[in-house]
Amino acid sequence: MKFPGSVLVSLFLFVAETVAALYLSSTYRSAGDRIWQSLTLLFALLPCILVQFSLVFIHRDLSKDRPLVLLLHILQLGPIVRCVEVFYIYFRAGRVEEPYVSITKKRQMPKDGHSEEVEKEVGQAEGKLFTHRSAFSRASVIQAFLGSAPQLTLQLYICILQQEITAARCIFMALSLLSIVYGALRCNILAIKIKYDDYDVRVKPAAYLCIFLWRSFEIATRVIVLVLFSSVLQIWILPVVLVNFFAFFFHPWILFWQSKCTLPENIEKALSKVGTTIVLCLLTFLYAGINMFCWSAVQLRLNDSDLIDKSQNWCRLALYYILRFFENAFLLLMWYLYKTDVYTYVCAPLLVLQLLIGYCIGVLFMLVFYQFCHPCKKLFSSNISEGLVLCFKFFCYVCRPLTSDNSGEKADLKSPADDPQADYKASESQNGNAHQSVSSNA
Structure with missing residues (x-):
């Protein structure tokens, strides 16, 4: 069973960024910057509320009799409770025999043009862990782009206006940037797994x-x-x-x-x-x-x-x-x-x-x-290099009529009447013809 490391990373970024935002907002309050304090709290609390809603929605807690879990979500402690539940399931797995297992069928990546379908037994504990990992991945995306991204933009803007980068603000911006990058990474992995759901995807x-x-x-x-x-x-x-x-x-x-x-x-x-x-x-x-x-x-x-x-x-x-x-x-x-x-x-x-x-x-x-490096690059009908070649050919095709038209226009503009060398050559040819006619008459 795979270790739920992504859950730990998501929880660390969530807690660290929230604590840093609360501390920084207190410094703004002591300095009398009410606007910066309000915006910092807004970008910290809004994604927290949306993360709680997403965790409750994915786990369908509203249809279950779990009032304590719902209360902890209301108190913005949902991710911590979920992380404890994840590791409780992980360390307990294997000690108790599963009452039933489900069988999933996944296709392997094609090798030598052949793709085999492999059956895998998924126990109840592993299914719950998969749901938790998926929920934390989606929560990380929400935290990253509805909280960390505007928060990083705000703090960097304050640094430029005040022409000062404090240690607390620097740490907070580093955490926000790391949270955004991690959320974008989880978004990429989720997109790959959803697009190629029939295949056993392994990211290296x-x-x-x-x-x-x-x-x-x-x-x-x-x-x-x-x-x-x-x-x-x-x-x-x-x-x-x-x-x-x-x-x-x-x-x-x-x-x-x-x-x-x-x-x-x-x-x-x-x-x-x-x-x-x-x-x-x-x-x-x-x-x-x-x-x-x-x-x-x-x-x-x-x-x-x-x-x-x-x-x-x-x-x-x-x-x-x-x-x-x-x-x-x-x-x-x-x-x-x-x-x-x-x-x-x-x-x-x-x-x-x-x-x-x-x-x-x-x-x-x-x-x-x-x-x-794409884990499913063997399934692409066309790759990046072919796409770049097609784009290059397209630009060449677009630019070729323009160059040919310009050369035609230049040829039209350059008439014999405007070229002195052409006039000289024409007069020389006429003189030669005259000499030839005189000699023939003689």
Whole structure:
């Protein structure tokens, strides 16, 4: 049975970040900064409440007679209780004989073109541990992008305004960044396991390392770009954030309305249509929050029972990163043009270049992951290298008519009447013809 290490990591980040946020808010209160104190508490408590709801919803505690567990969730102690329950199940497993086991069928990764189906017995304890790990993974994603991401942006913005980085704020920002990267990593792993649910997926350490580096560069540069832009153009950051957020929030709903399908009914049997709609709205809210800072690794399909599009669309992935790169470049350009005296001792061109290169390094690690380290790369109908070749051919095809048209225009513009050498050659030929005619007459 696999050791539940992901549960420990999720609990550590949850508790450490909450404690750091409470301590930092107390320092803001003692300094008289009521606005920073309120925002810090808001970004700390809001994800905590959503994490409790997600844990209760996944474990279906409302339909069970467990008043003590519900009380502890109300007191924001749900993750601690769940972690204790996980290790109680883990260390007790094997001592008592399982009353029944379930049999699951998973296909192995194809070897030499063949894929075998393997049956595996799953005991009751292992099934409970799987549910707990899945719940903590989803809780980590919620904590990362609805709490840690805005919290990191806020604290970095305060550092720039006050031109001071305290030890407590530095530790808090490091924890927030680690929480966001871990949440993005869990989002990648969840997307892989949902897309390839029929296969026995095993993620290797090299894949974890590639995802960690990819997400670290991508998220860190994105947060710094947003903070730099907001520090010089405070009013214009609001339209940028709202356009990004609502574009990703409404996109799944627009596709759903265009398909003219009904809402999926197997999300939760006890939910009505109104409850299902609320759950889907919260899901798209989280989806938009993820895409604000990084690629979500999934595409929502609200008319599907799995709620995720399982097809691998390289064009959508490439379009996202191209648009995000140009958006970051534009925001950095605006910051460079309107930077204030706060950045007197900062080499602005070098900082812009470093951020753009950092984002490109993140994209490079993403390409390495999909090309070499993806656990299901053998199932891809096409890989990253083929996609890059197709993109290169497409750009060459687009640019070729332009070059041919320009060369034709140049040929038309360069007429013999405007070329003195052509006039000289024409006069020489005429003189030669005249001499020939005179000699022939003679």
